[in-house]
Amino acid sequence: MIEFDRKAARTAGLGLLAWYEANKRDLPWRRLRDPYAIWVSETMLQQTRVETVIPYWERWLTLFPTVEALAQALESDVLKAWEGLGYYSRARNLQKAAQAVCERHAGVVPDTLDEMRALPGVGPYTAGAVLSIAYDRDVPAVDGNVFRVLSRLFLIEEDIMKPKSRKTFESIAAYMIPEGRAASFNQGLMELGATVCIPKNPRCHNCPVQETCMAFAEGVQEEFPVKEKKKPPRPVDMTAALLRDGDQLLIRRRPDTGLLAGLWEFPGGERAEGETLEQALVRHLQEAHGITVQPESLFATVEHTFSHLHWTMRVYDCAIVEGTVRVSEDVRWVPVDKLEDYAFPVAHGKIVKQLGGLL
């Protein structure tokens, strides 16, 4: 099984709890006990910093104050409210989950691990976080901060990138929970990781559990957690077309699955092997919209890095030399000053920003 110092774990659990109660940050979702509001905050906080989330969370609770409101909202409004937060499946899943909660649980966020886990977008972390914080259940909530803090406290050398190591950390975290106090303990563990036990240059001098930290005792806190290196983003040459009709520009909605699902963009696509950028653009517009275009001038170059790929997107001012665009629900001519009504990924939003003096 897992080896760790049980006595040290209990001591650290209590120390962390006391430290959190005395030092917790005043975050807006900590002022409420509404399970829905907490669930929304936990979903937004996935891979996203607190400071980034706060304004989104406040706007979200105004737009969609209840599970019912979210369930009944237009998906386009949901995506617009999420615009810029990234990982858009979180927003789509959150709405689907809200609809499931209305159908299966009469609009009440479930209070059991199994029922929470059954909702789309709710994994082991979010289920544990909502159950402990909103319903005071003594279950662990293990995120990146917890991996880091516990790996240092107990000198755990397992690679945190491997799925199986989650169980190790959940077991330790579960053991450390002071009975009935998981809400504060779990948040304390994460708070310590976010403010003191940080990845680089951890502030061990004002750590409440320095006494029981094995990594600090050996001066190796910077070496933890053990994490395998991930591959660099793959470079992709992307093209996009500015097609004009009077004061209007052509935009289209991306497919419901895959990268940036459901967001709007300027038409174009990846350059294939052995193709020039202009050839790629002409091919994509022909294939997708049945028109032949002529790239006339380079309007802008936009760089954007995702976790797994890097776009260099060339945006061309184009003329349609043959055919007519078939408009639909997902392909529209939109006046420049109405573009802000649509949810764009950041890369295409950069294009919108540069459109100012165009028309």
Place this chain on the structure above:
DNA sequence: AAAACGGGGAG
């Protein structure tokens, strides 16, 4: 087990 899935902030 590995890859896909965004975006921004810190050093």
Place this chain on the structure above:
DNA sequence: CTCCCAGTTTT
């Protein structure tokens, strides 16, 4: 520039 963050889903 590199690394990393209150992760989940799909392959």
